[in-house]
Amino acid sequence: MLTQIGDRLAEGRVGALLDETELAGLEPVRDREALRTVLAALLVAAAAIAVSFFHLPAEVAGPLTTVTGIIILVTVFRKAARGVETVGLLLGGK
Numbered sequence: 001m002l003t004q005i006g007d008r009l010a011e012g013r014v015g016a017l018l019d020e021t022e023l024a025g026l027e028p029v030r031d032r033e034a035l036r037t038v039l040a041a042l043l044v045a046a047a048a049i050a051v052s053f054f055h056l057p058a059e060v061a062g063p064l065t066t067v068t069g070i071i072i073l074v075t076v077f078r079k080a081a082r083g084v085e086t087v088g089l090l091l092g093g094k
Contacts, residue, residue, distance in 0.1 A: 040077065043076065
């Protein structure tokens, strides 16, 4: 099966990596990437606004906003970040 997928990918048949018979009875997974992206953008913006309400010096507010944004992004995109080893520290990886 992997050889078949590799051959079809090399041929540029990205939309048909497997035969229809092999996909019969399977439900496609919903693509929620756009929803995750909008959610992450809204949460990072809200965190930046929340940090600004504390009236912290710029030397503290900038890094605090950055760290908060990274934590939000790692949380929202948790499944996509599992392959990255350094993110495993933030996720409490095994």
